[in-house]
Amino acid sequence: MASEFEENNNNYEVYxxxxxxxxxVWKFFGFLKKAEGPxxxxxxxxxxxxxxxxxxxxxxxxxTTNFKMHIDSDHGGEFEPxxxxxxxxxxxxxxxxxxxxxxxxxERQLTIDDALNKLIIGKVLPxxxxxxxxxxxxxxxxxxRYQIPSRPTVIKRLEEKKSKVEDKLKSQMKLATxxxxxxxxxxxxxxxxxxxxxxxxxxxxxxLQSAVLGTIKLAGSHTAQNIANELxxxxxxxxxxxxxxxxxxAANEQKAxxxxxxxxxxxxGHRINLVVKNxxxxxxxxxxxxxARTLVAFFHKSSSMTSMLHEKQxxxxxxxxxGHRLLIDVSTRWNSTLYxxxxxxxxxxxxxxxxxxxxLPKQASSTLKNSVFNFEELTMVExxxxxxxxxxxxxxxxxxxxxxxxxxxxxxVTKLLRSTELSDDDSTVIKKIKQKMQAEMNKxxxxxxxxxxxxxxxxxxxxxxxVSEERERAHxxxxxxxxxxxxxxxxxxxxxxxxxxxxxxxxxxxxxxEEEDENNSVEDLSQPTAAKKMKSADxxxxxxxxxxxxxxxxxxxxxxxxxxxxxxxxxxxxxxxxTVLEWWKKNSAFFPRLSVLAKKFLAIxxxxxxxxxxxxxxxxxxxxxxxxxxxxxxxxxxxLNKNMKYW
Numbered sequence: 259m260a261s262e263f264e265e266n267n268n269n270y271e272v273y274x275x276x277x278x279x280x281x282x283v284w285k286f287f288g289f290l291k292k293a294e295g296p297x298x299x300x301x302x303x304x305x306x307x308x309x310x311x312x313x314x315x316x317x318x319x320x321x322t323t324n325f326k327m328h329i330d331s332d333h334g335g336e337f338e339p340x341x342x343x344x345x346x347x348x349x350x351x352x353x354x355x356x357x358x359x360x361x362x363x364x365e366r367q368l369t370i371d372d373a374l375n376k377l378i379i380g381k382v383l384p385x386x387x388x389x390x391x392x393x394x395x396x397x398x399x400x401x402x403r404y405q406i407p408s409r410p411t412v413i414k415r416l417e418e419k420k421s422k423v424e425d426k427l428k429s430q431m432k433l434a435t436x437x438x439x440x441x442x443x444x445x446x447x448x449x450x451x452x453x454x455x456x457x458x459x460x461x462x463x464x465x466l467q468s469a470v471l472g473t474i475k476l477a478g479s480h481t482a483q484n485i486a487n488e489l490x491x492x493x494x495x496x497x498x499x500x501x502x503x504x505x506x507x508a509a510n511e512q513k514a515x516x517x518x519x520x521x522x523x524x525x526x527g528h529r530i531n532l533v534v535k536n537x538x539x540x541x542x543x544x545x546x547x548x549x550a551r552t553l554v555a556f557f558h559k560s561s562s563m564t565s566m567l568h569e570k571q572x573x574x575x576x577x578x579x580x581g582h583r584l585l586i587d588v589s590t591r592w593n594s595t596l597y598x599x600x601x602x603x604x605x606x607x608x609x610x611x612x613x614x615x616x617x618l619p620k621q622a623s624s625t626l627k628n629s630v631f632n633f634e635e636l637t638m639v640e641x642x643x644x645x646x647x648x649x650x651x652x653x654x655x656x657x658x659x660x661x662x663x664x665x666x667x668x669x670x671v672t673k674l675l676r677s678t679e680l681s682d683d684d685s686t687v688i689k690k691i692k693q694k695m696q697a698e699m700n701k702x703x704x705x706x707x708x709x710x711x712x713x714x715x716x717x718x719x720x721x722x723x724x725v726s727e728e729r730e731r732a733h734x735x736x737x738x739x740x741x742x743x744x745x746x747x748x749x750x751x752x753x754x755x756x757x758x759x760x761x762x763x764x765x766x767x768x769x770x771x772e773e774e775d776e777n778n779s780v781e782d783l784s785q786p787t788a789a790k791k792m793k794s795a796d797x798x799x800x801x802x803x804x805x806x807x808x809x810x811x812x813x814x815x816x817x818x819x820x821x822x823x824x825x826x827x828x829x830x831x832x833x834x835x836x837t838v839l840e841w842w843k844k845n846s847a848f849f850p851r852l853s854v855l856a857k858k859f860l861a862i863x864x865x866x867x868x869x870x871x872x873x874x875x876x877x878x879x880x881x882x883x884x885x886x887x888x889x890x891x892x893x894x895x896x897x898l899n900k901n902m903k904y905w
Contacts, residue, residue, distance in 0.1 A: 271290075271291070272288040272289065272290060272308045272310045272313075273288050273289055273290070273291065273297040273302060274288045274297075275287075275288065275289070276289075276297060276298055276299050276302060277299070281322045281325075283322045283325040283326055283329065286309055286310055286311060286325070286329055286333065287307040287308065287309055287310060287316075287325050288307070288308055288310050289302040289303055289304060289306070289307065289308065289318075290302065290303050290306070290308060291303070304318060305317065305318055306318060307325065309328060309332075311332075311333060312332060312333075314328065314332075316328070361403065362401070362403035362404055362405070366401075366404075367404065367405065370401070370404050371407060371415065374388075374406075374407075374412070375412065375415060375416055375419065376902075376905065378412065378416075379416070379895060379898045379899050379902070380899065380902060382875070382878045382879055382895070382899065384883070384884060385409045385412050385413060386409060388406050388407060388408065388409060388412060389408075389409065393406075394406060413891070413894075416894055416895075416898060417894060419898060419905070420894055420897055420898060423897070423898065423901050423904045423905065426904045427457075427469055427901065427904055428496065428497065430459075430461060430467065431457065431459060431496070431498070432497075433461065433462055434459035434460065434461065434467075434857070435854050435857050435858065436459065436499065436501075436502070436854075436857055436858035436861065437457055437458065437459040437498060437499060437501045437502075437861065438457070438458045438459065438501055438502045438503070438504065438861045438862040438863060439455055439456060439457050439458070439471070439498075439501045439502075439503050439504070440455070440456045440458070440503070440504045440505065440525075440863055440865075440866040440867075440868045440869040441453065441454070441455050441456075441485075441489065441503060441504075441505045441511070441866065441869055442454060442505065442506060442866050442869040442870050443476065443480065444870075444872070444873040444876055446876060446877075446880040446885075446892070447877070447880050447881065447882065447885050448880065448885045448886075450475055450880075450889065451475065451476045451480065452473050452474065452475055452476065452876065452889070452892065453473070453474050453476050453485070453488055454470065454472070454473045454474075454869045454872040454876075454896070455470070455471045455472055455474075455489070455492050455869065456468060456469065456470050456471065456868040456869050456872075457469050457470075457471050457496075457498075457501075458659075458861050458862070458863055458868070459857075459861050460839065460856075460857040460860060460861045463843065464839045464840070464842055464843035464846070464857075465839065466660070466661055466662060466839065466860075466861060468659055468660075468868060469900070469901050469904070470872065470896060470897055470900035470901055471492055471496055472492060472495075472893055472897065473872065473876070473892060473893045473896045473897070474488055474491075474492070474893065475889035475892075476488060480510055481510060482509075482510045482511075482512075482513030482514040482516075482517060483514075483517065485510055485511065485514040486514040486515075486517040486518050489503075489514065489518060489520075490518065500519075500520060501520060502520070502521045502522070502523065502708070502858070502862050503515055503520055503521070503522045503523070504522070504523045504524075504525055504862060504863045504864070504865065504866050505522060505524070505525060505866050506524075506525050506528045506866055507524045507525065507528055507529070507532075512524075521708070523664070523708050523709070523862055523864070525864075525865045525866040525867075526656050526667055526670075526709075526864045526865055527653055527656045527657055527864075527865035527866070527867055528865070528866070530592075530649055530652055530653050530656065531591075531592050531653075532698065533649070533695055533698040533699055534592040534646065534649055534695075535592050536694060536698060537691045537694040537695045537698075538592070538595065538691075540687065540690055540691065540694070542638075542687045542690075543642070543687065543691065546631070546635055546638065546639060547587075547595065549628075549629050549631065549635070550598055550599065550602055550629075550631075551586065551587070551598075552625075552628075552629045553584070553602070553609070553626070553629035553630065554584040554585065554586045554598065554602075555586065556622075556625055556626070556629065557583075557584050558584070558586065560622075563622060564583070566612060566615075566618075567584075567605075567608060567609075567612060568580065568581060570608045570611055570612050570615075571605075571608055574607055574608055574611065575608070579604065579605075582601065582604065582605065583601075584598075584601055584602065584605065585597050585598045585601045586598060592649075593646075593649075593650050593653060595646075596643065596646045596647070596650055599639050599642065599643055599646075600643055602631065602639070603636070603639060603640060603643065606630075606631065606636060609626070609630045609631075610630055612626060613626035613627050613630045614627075637685075638685065638687060638688070641684070641685070641688050642688070642691070645677070645678065645688070645691060645692065645695075648673060648674055648677040649674065652670045652673070652674060655670065656670070656864045656865045656867075657865050657867040659863060659867060659868045659871075661837070661839075662712075662838060662839065662860040662861070663863060663864035663865070664708065664709055664712035664859060664860060664862045664863065664864050665709075665712040665713050665715065665716035665719065665838060665859075665860060666864065667706075667709035667712070667713070667864050668706075668709050668710060668713045668719075668722075668724070668725055669713070669719060669724060671699055672724040672725065674695075674699060675696060675699055675700075678692040678695045678696050678699075679692070680692055680693070707735060708859065708862060709864070710725075710728060710731075710732050710735070711732070711735060711736065711739070711855070711859045712859040712860055712862065713725075713732075714732045714733075714736060715852065715855060715856045715859055715860060716838050716860075717824075717827070717829070717832050717838065717841050717842075717845075718829065718832065718834070718838065718841075720824070720825060720829075721829060733821075733825070736821060736855075737817070737818070737821060739855055740817045740820070740821060740851050740852065740855065741817055743817075743851045743854050743855065816851075817851055820849055820850075820851055820852060821852070823848070823849070824849050824852055838860065839860065842856050842857075842860075872896060872900065875896055875899060875900070876892070876896060879892055879895050879896065880892060
């Protein structure tokens with residue numbers, strides 16, 4: 259029944275909902291006045307809602323379903339956004355005013371679609387960016403004709419791209435004589451366990467290729483059998499030959515490869531980490547490191563003390579050292595301890611001056627005086643840093659994954675053993691540290707025969723002068739491996755011919771096992787001097803028996819002759835401007851059997867860092883804002899991001 263106010267006012271006005279309204283329907287509905295005065299709840303007829311477009315009335319009982327149905331049926335359901343910032347109307351007007359002029363060609367649409375997919379994968383952006391109003395405005399400014407795809411469409415296209423990349427990678431791996439893998443696990447933000455597998459092989463052009471095969475969510479406990487099953491599934495999916503694996507020294511990883519019967523090399527980066535961490539566990543060193551961590555934590559917790567530190571730096575240092583913050587170490591990376599000690603040595607004059615500043619509060623002054631190194635401790639830290647620097651360099655070299663690293667392991671071990679030789683000037687603590695390091699590095703493992711073979715197959719270190727006691731055993735191992743190589747005529751085309759068959763590594767005597775560890779890399783430590791280029795000649799099928807391809811020569815004699823020619827080649831005659839892979843590319847025709855083994859051993863990574871580097875990418879993908887991402891999409895984004903070169 260109409261109110262008295264409405265009956266007396268034929269041209270009545272519909273007023274908006276008084277106060278804050280949560281539902282978007284109040285953009286369409288309002289109320290009539292029932293009394294004179296401002297449009298407040300007391301003066302409005304709140305029991306009846308009126309459509310501000312057509313004037314239809316509905317009872318207002320606190321439920322807006324009828325109002326929404328009316329808008330859907332009578333007004334096309336054109337709801338406005340719940341709230342708009344001041345910038346939003348400008349963006350809406352921009353989008354509306356930039357209507358497409360003409361139609362975009364199908365070719366250009368596909369080109370922009372592909373660029374958008376690369377942007378999302380390469381910069382680890384959420385797929386929801388295609389719904390962002392600011393992104394739409396930006397794209398509209400570049401080309402108003404371009405139709406931005408929906409989120410499901412983007413995911414579908416990325417899945418199609420993954421299938422194409424897989425096909426390209428499979429076709430390349432089919433041409434490889436041998437492959438190697440790395441394998442490691444990580445836990446995402448939402449406490450889901452993933453294992454990443456990477457593949458490494460040397461292609462027909464003697465270039466080292468690396469790729470991520472997959473990131474698999476591992477259900478259940480991390481037992482050796484579960485890990486072995488996951489690795490076997492990966493092998494079957496990619497149709498891989500039996501690989502040589504590099505992994506950390508965890509017991510479940512080692513047992514998994516025993517179950518599979520695969521050759522395994524223990525990550526040397528982890529071993530370096532173990533050597534250093536065990537050596538730093540001495541009570542004298544632990545006490546100094548404890549003081550260092552207390553000092554760094556004190557400055558990290560106090561902004562005023564950090565400001566005073568910077569003021570002292572301006573007085574005592576040049577501009578290059580002003581503003582340097584103290585660094586704290588982390589338990590998982592030993593080299594962070596080295597960086598912490600280096601920074602404390604650098605800032606020692608400032609810290610001592612600040613500790614004796616009379617203007618400091620009593621408590622702060624006491625903490626500094628108890629934590630700053632004294633002169634005896636500074637001397638010990640200086641010597642400790644000098645010991646650790648070669649290990650840091652070795653870690654960096656071992657963790658490289660763009661070029662072969664396995665042939666560098668033995669030179670690195672030799673270099674580190676030399677750097678830890680005892681000296682008469684060493685203090686008691688430094689001697690204990692060096693002795694612990696030498697004891698750990700002298701431990702032998704079966705997997706070291708892999709590094710021995712890689713070193714022998716490096717033409718620049720094949721003399722094994724730095725491990726001369728291993729020379730005879732290395733030559734015996736090489737003869738056993740060469741006898742298992744069967745040469746098969748290879749076609750000139752990329753997809754023709756069978757692959758040479760290489761026998762697995764022979765069973766070797768067991769040595770004391772490795773302990774657990776974690777880290778990274780090493781450099782080429784063999785530096786031969788003289789450089790004369792080795793002459794090469796074109797070959798012909800008629801000359802195959804002369805260049806030792808074994809077509810018309812007894813197999814045993816041909817293999818032995820090939821080994822003798824390779825070992826007998828003087829290092830001084832080798833062109834030292836070539837890398838190890840460039841040398842083999844140039845000379846593989848002269849050593850056909852050894853070149854097969856060179857591809858096998860030089861492709862094996864010395865560390866599992868390739869799979870570990872996926873951890874940081876996984877942290878960007880499974881973030882706090884994307885923690886509900888499915889494990890299939892996690893694998894999709896990591897696979898495409900790490901294999902962009904196959905895009």
